[in-house]
Amino acid sequence: MMRGMIMISETNSFTEKFDLLGCIQCGRCTGGCPVTVRADLNVRRFVYDAYNEEKLDELARLAEIWDCTTCNTCAVRCPKGLKPLEVLLALRSMVVESGKVEPTVRDALQSVLLEGNPWEKPRAIRCDWMDGLDVKMAEPGVPVENLFFVCCTIAYDPRLQIIARNMVRILNKLDLDYGFIGTDETCCGSEVRTLGEEGLFEMLIEDNTELLNSFEAKRIVAFSPHCFSVFNTYYPDLKSEVIHYTQLFDELVGENKIPWRGELQKKVVYHDPCYLGKLSGVYDEPRSVLQKIPGVELLEFDRCRERSLCCEGSGGKMWVESHSKKERLAETRIKDARALGADIVAVSCPFCLLTLEDALKGLGFEEEMRVAEIMELLGEVVEE
Ligand code: SF4
Ligand code: SF4
Numbered sequence: 554m555m556r557g558m559i560m561i562s563e564t565n566s567f568t569e570k571f572d573l574l575g576c577i578q579c580g581r582c583t584g585g586c587p588v589t590v591r592a593d594l595n596v597r598r599f600v601y602d603a604y605n606e607e608k609l610d611e612l613a614r615l616a617e618i619w620d621c622t623t624c625n626t627c628a629v630r631c632p633k634g635l636k637p638l639e640v641l642l643a644l645r646s647m648v649v650e651s652g653k654v655e656p657t658v659r660d661a662l663q664s665v666l667l668e669g670n671p672w673e674k675p676r677a678i679r680c681d682w683m684d685g686l687d688v689k690m691a692e693p694g695v696p697v698e699n700l701f702f703v704c705c706t707i708a709y710d711p712r713l714q715i716i717a718r719n720m721v722r723i724l725n726k727l728d729l730d731y732g733f734i735g736t737d738e739t740c741c742g743s744e745v746r747t748l749g750e751e752g753l754f755e756m757l758i759e760d761n762t763e764l765l766n767s768f769e770a771k772r773i774v775a776f777s778p779h780c781f782s783v784f785n786t787y788y789p790d791l792k793s794e795v796i797h798y799t800q801l802f803d804e805l806v807g808e809n810k811i812p813w814r815g816e817l818q819k820k821v822v823y824h825d826p827c828y829l830g831k832l833s834g835v836y837d838e839p840r841s842v843l844q845k846i847p848g849v850e851l852l853e854f855d856r857c858r859e860r861s862l863c864c865e866g867s868g869g870k871m872w873v874e875s876h877s878k879k880e881r882l883a884e885t886r887i888k889d890a891r892a893l894g895a896d897i898v899a900v901s902c903p904f905c906l907l908t909l910e911d912a913l914k915g916l917g918f919e920e921e922m923r924v925a926e927i928m929e930l931l932g933e934v935v936e937e
Pocket of ligand 1: 575576578581600630632
């Protein structure tokens, strides 16, 4: 994982920024792009056409630039080490700068600016999920071993709040040294970046770095792979190490610190979130946690780890309407899980949970299977 990658706005021409001359037009990026099965996106073509900077305005007007989910497959597959998706994000930035974005995108960005979250919710209710729980709050200047960063989506979405609530219950049971940030916690900017709002993203980096560094945290534990990835990639001045919560729990299960109170006699298949897997290289820890849950039989998708299929939840897609009538990738994923005989599709990302669960319901498979976050499963089998 890289911290301190070059910001798009720090260099000058498109060709230099994205090393377009390095492209050998092999097409591996488009060949691996999962959205090509349901949208017209041809990312290789954009890498080629963006070399002619006179064409950039025209390219920025193409609807396909919003089809990219930023799954990173094209970057993983590129033999020249290019990041084709960044060309698309830079074109989105041009659209944002021109002010001609979809109202849903505009509102999400404005909400981040005004309330610190993209869900148009007041900052004041960011911690309502804590009601009735004994939550330890971190204080600036006071050392804390594990500083938790909740994520806007988990903090506000009633379906996802169970992730944070289970975490607190288990942390209290384990008597771990931890602290939460509270209503000062602000969007990490992952989706702001992928929606192309570079200026707001830079502002968030500055403000969040100052806030997070004000705590004497040994490490920051992110609930969402998006916060985890963006902190490790775009926040060069953070003082603390940043880990994903599945890495913390991998440590805890490895040290036999988890007090199991029951079993989960289920066949579970793990879906790798792009931002934890392909973008960050964290594949083993979530599997190791699931494998340690008594009773669990862990299955594998054929398309797993770096070949994992994207759920289409990232890259700002929560705010951009897809006009394709073809099968959603999340539906393909659920069908694959069903064919494997899985009882549970386990995820470790809020967006994956929302998209896969929506697909499961749309397909009418709720009676046979469920989609669950790993923290949700842990809450069912760990003593509180
Ligand atoms: S994979 Fe890399 S080198 Fe090949 S066409 Fe795509 S951007 Fe160019
Ligand atoms: S990031 Fe994923 S969706 Fe976007 S162009 Fe690359 S492969 Fe396609």
